[in-house]
Amino acid sequence: MTPFLGEIIGTMVLILLGCGVNAGGSLTKSYSQNQGWLMGTVGWGMSVMLAVYAVGSISGAHLNPAVTLGLAASGAFPWEDVGIYILAQMIGAFLGAALVWLHYLPHWGKTEDAGTKLGVFSTSPAVPSFWSNLLSEIIGTFVLVFALLFIGANQFTEGLNPFIVGLLIMTIGITLGGTTGYAINPARDLAPRIAHFVLPIKGKGDSNWGYAPVPVIGPLIGGVLGGGVYNWWFKQEMGIWLWSSLGLVTVVIVLAVTQVFKEDVNTKV
Secondary structure: OOHHHHHHHHHHHHHHHHHHHHHHHHOOOOOOOOOOHHHHHHHHHHHHHHHHHHHHHHHOOOOOHHHHHHHHHOOOOOHHHHHHHHHHHHHHHHHHHHHHHHHOOOHHHHOOOHHHHHHHHOOOOOOOOHHHHHHHHHHHHHHHHHHHHHHHOOOOOOOOHHHHHHHHHHHHHHHHOOOOOOOOOHHHHHHHHHHHHHOOOOOOOOOOOOOOOHHHHHHHHHHHHHHHHHHHHHHOOOOHHHHHHHHHHHHHHHHHHHHHHHHHHHHHO
């Protein structure tokens, strides 16, 4: 088992179980339909936990391009391996999404709403507002990567670390996930969105490519920021990745506030 194959399998497990939670909670005729947001966050947290247990000893179980990039920015992962890890994560996420489609095969035709079907595979904003949505994904992923690094710096009982990571995912989903569905992972959103686009899903509608850059760009910025802030906070190192990500985040904050202010003014008018 190589790290490349490990990341494929781990990410496939993550998306199979995670998007499986989405499918079970939303597709017509599913016994678990309408299970609610809380159960969805628990399902995603447990999915991450099991995926980390599956391949943590093989590849480190990044399962997320933002995590890989954040670890590289913090100096905890070699830059020369970043590309191959991200490729593996994209392949695994696509395979996991395809398995979800197969598992729920008779339910797609029973479900009329196209948006519901897309929601099984990829995220969408509760309130569409590009810069605010981007900021939400940055903040959520920053918390993810920063927390992963400081959790890893602590000593846990052997085998407990993946469980703590699963709780971290649940916490982010419960506290910060209500704005954009907390993709916090480019592979988790983009590869299943591609699967939605290419698979013969009855009545699926479009794949909302206009929103697709948000859950890709936001997590990548947030991941680098998380790695940079960790180095500053725990190692007293302030490198280029910290300053560059802080600069990008500052621009996004200004644009988000400006956009919402203009929308509020237009609404009043």
